[in-house]
Amino acid sequence: MTAVVIGASGLVGGALMRALAAAGQDVVGTAWTHPQPGLHVLDVRDAAAVRRCIEQHGAQVVYVPASLTNVDYCELHPDESRASNVTGVRNIVASGVRVVYFSSDYVFAGDHGPYRETDPVRPICVYGRHKVLAEQSIASDGLIIRTTVVYGSELQRKNFVYRLRSTLSEGRPLRVPVDQIGSPTYAPNLAEAAVALEQRGATGVYHVAGTERASRYEFAGAAAAVLGLDAALIQPVTTAELGQAAPRPLDAGMICDKAQAELRFPLIPYGAGLPLFGAELRREAGTAGGPPAGRTPARTMAGGPPAVPGGEPRAAGVSPVRRRA
Numbered sequence: 001m002t003a004v005v006i007g008a009s010g011l012v013g014g015a016l017m018r019a020l021a022a023a024g025q026d027v028v029g030t031a032w033t034h035p036q037p038g039l040h041v042l043d044v045r046d047a048a049a050v051r052r053c054i055e056q057h058g059a060q061v062v063y064v065p066a067s068l069t070n071v072d073y074c075e076l077h078p079d080e081s082r083a084s085n086v087t088g089v090r091n092i093v094a095s096g097v098r099v100v101y102f103s104s105d106y107v108f109a110g111d112h113g114p115y116r117e118t119d120p121v122r123p124i125c126v127y128g129r130h131k132v133l134a135e136q137s138i139a140s141d142g143l144i145i146r147t148t149v150v151y152g153s154e155l156q157r158k159n160f161v162y163r164l165r166s167t168l169s170e171g172r173p174l175r176v177p178v179d180q181i182g183s184p185t186y187a188p189n190l191a192e193a194a195v196a197l198e199q200r201g202a203t204g205v206y207h208v209a210g211t212e213r214a215s216r217y218e219f220a221g222a223a224a225a226v227l228g229l230d231a232a233l234i235q236p237v238t239t240a241e242l243g244q245a246a247p248r249p250l251d252a253g254m255i256c257d258k259a260q261a262e263l264r265f266p267l268i269p270y271g272a273g274l275p276l277f278g279a280e281l282r283r284e285a286g287t288a289g290g291p292p293a294g295r296t297p298a299r300t301m302a303g304g305p306p307a308v309p310g311g312e313p314r315a316a317g318v319s320p321v322r323r324r325a
């Protein structure tokens, strides 16, 4: 059985490629603006290219971590967000293949987390509204995995922990919100759970996240401790002080009992995931290119990647500030 991972050049997609390969599944991955050896280039907005890609590989299941994930960019460019985050997902669903779609706790308002699958959605920003519309397009045989605050090894090195490491290791302070609460999620744990749930034939919505809630500030402190960085450089601020374009669901995070009941291994807290990531980072430092992306030779599906800022680093809740004099 062949699986296609659309968005394999991202954080979750890269982890999915490794988890699927480890599970012995044939897997093909795609990238868009960050092409990598072994990944096909595909823009999900191109319906014909999406159909060709899925048919050509005889995919029985398509994992869709692909998304414009910079929530502030989405807030300021709602048409671009809709094209990739809603129309793009509909293009994939139209192929009729089973879809494993990755969604977010941004579908919630963030007024009383942590959230269960049965809680009503109430997005408060463009990105969240578009994730809800994409969820609504998933067919009844599809699987929707909502997750939050993902960290782990990735070639683009853009997730929160990489940004924290590069800022603090240069001796620069980092302003981190104390009032954004989530459930930090270790990408390999998320990917392994997604693959296991798909292979069990799960359908509908599942929350898959770390089992410990924390503010972004607490999580930053824990990451700094694990990586041996100077936590004194982490400056607590409120979200309002950061002046971000998109409103954030502040009191968020997830309850994952439903997924945990079906999994034969635990979803892990960040206290366990950060040391694993720390070990990955040490291994990365010993290699030139970071984590492996996949194992299929590259072929272009839809021409070259467009020169648009689709793959901008996500800036969720982090604001580097100038070096203090």
Ligand SMILES: NC(=O)c1ccc[n+]([C@@H]2O[C@H](COP(=O)([O-])OP(=O)(O)OC[C@H]3O[C@@H](n4cnc5c(N)ncnc54)[C@H](OP(=O)(O)O)[C@@H]3O)[C@@H](O)[C@H]2O)c1
Pocket (backbone or CB within 6 Å): 006, 007, 008, 009, 010, 011, 012, 013, 030, 031, 032, 033, 034, 035, 042, 043, 044, 045, 064, 065, 066, 067, 068, 069, 084, 088, 102, 103, 104, 105, 146, 147, 148, 149, 150, 151, 310, 311, 314
């Ligand atoms: N990371 C988190 O903290 C977090 C939290 C909650 C939910 N999620 C969800 O998890 C999923 C994966 O997140 P992530 O952190 O892995 O995101 P990411 O690292 O930003 O990766 C996004 C992926 O989507 C691809 N992509 C974007 N626009 C595309 C388009 N028009 N056509 C084809 N591919 C496109 C990107 O390709 P290029 O980079 O090659 O352009 C990249 O491979 C997303 O659905 C997100 O909503 C993530």
